Amino acid sequence: MTLAHYLTVAALLFLIGLFGVLTRRNVIGILMSIELMFNAANVNLAAFDRFLHPEGVAGTTLALLIITVAAAEVVVGLALLMAIHRNLGTAYVEDFNLLKG
């Protein structure tokens, strides 16, 4: 296992997440895709920290912070989804069309 393997996995995760965000129609699906993108960054950070810059802790610290912040973000997203589901009865983004100009 070399650095290139890890970076390839991370890049694939990021691209799958990007593809999911752009094509998914359900909010839960989009949230999961965004999580994939966050985790691609985590894989990157852990790999760089291990292979290129093993002397410091900056990379792993940032990865831990990302995990925490991503969890907080998802909590707020799910709360917003609950509110919108109560009012509109749907979780599909194409049905969110009250606002347009």
Place this chain on the structure above:
Amino acid sequence: MLNLGLLRPELILSGLALAVMLADMVLPPTRSRWLYHLAWISAAVVLALVVCALAQPASRGTGSLWVVDSFGQFFKMTTLLASVLCLLLSLDYQALPSRHAGTFAALMLFSTAGLMYLVSASDLTLVFVSLELVSISSFVLAGFERSNPKSNEGAMKYFLFGAFSSAIMVFGISLYFGAVGTTKLAPGPAAPGPMLLLALVLIFLGFGFKASLAPMHFWAPDAYEGAPIPVTTFLSIAPKLATFAVLLRVYGTIFPAAQYGLQALVGLISVLTMTVGNFTAFFQNDVKRLLAYSSIAQAGYLLIGLAVGTPMGLEGVMLYAFIYVAMNIGVFAVTQAVGEEGGYGLDAFDGLSKRSLGLALVMTFCLLSLAGIPPLAGFMGKLYIFSSAIEAGRYWLAVAGVLNSVASVYFYFRIVDRMFFRAPSADGSPLRVGPYIYGGLAVAVAGVLFFGVYPEPLIAGVSASAHLLP
């Protein structure tokens, strides 16, 4: 060196925000308006602290996690000013549920504290964490009218785009770490590798979403239209300006765009942003949406200063940022006063001059200032930014900016036309204006007229604080 004393304003603000949140649980709902007062007073106190510390010499805290320099202090000032005024505006906004007044006020303060950390961050770790503090509080604020489906929808779109942009930026930061070996912002190598360039572009895209630069602006009109209008005011001012502060810190000094060949990209985005903002604003019939596109276009003008990348461009952005606070507060305060009675359609402005001449005049001044017509303050700001582009030999940026300003006069005048040359639609009775809206209007008029006629003190202040600690 652990130098927490430097963070005193931020720590005090966060502490007071927690106090407001706790007080919300203790106070009976009938007294909930006290919490807004407590919140705006705490923001004002911190503003006074920051203003007193303006002359303090620049220094670093905790290794190089954050710096306290006059550039950061300047943007803390604009952020706190916007926060105080928006909290005052929310005192006169009826649709906010009074049961959660403390949560609303506290989230506003948390968001402000996050912006203050953001403008003084000199490490991408702190940039990321403080940006998330701002974003997560803003998502909740935008959806605060829980039973209003428009507010829900605006907040949901804001959230999806915001989280997506954070993910892109974080991936950029991880690549930056790989290329440089640290998350600190320090001058990079003269010849960047492809990984560093990709990282810088991804980080720029992430910031672009937050500052609503085209083509990453799609969330802004929806979020602005759905959010309660004091929140719209806040979103259109504070996070946008703070994002520009970070962009200037990262791309203005540490990774000079010119050195990395990113200048053409930034210039192109700038022209695209103002053109898209102005030309889409032509077709809007909702005032909040129109102002959203107007603020997208304004971000385009600000970005010229960054694309130029000279000290004069930096000063131009700071000058325009300060004036932008006054102009936008004025426009949104009048819109709130009008919208509380007649809704946010453009026709709500019909015949405003016959109902409340004062409001109509303030609105006219602020709109003309946004369009950049002399002798109002917006003209000074634009003049400074455009001449920095000419000075640096980037004539096409200045030409695009001037042409766009001319085009923008059209849609700003659509509102003026309705206020002065139409008959009032329903009744001609004077508008009922809450006392706190006057606070916002006073600042707006003072800023727009005073600095338009006599800009020397502001220019002197800006050139004194345009020093970044690398």
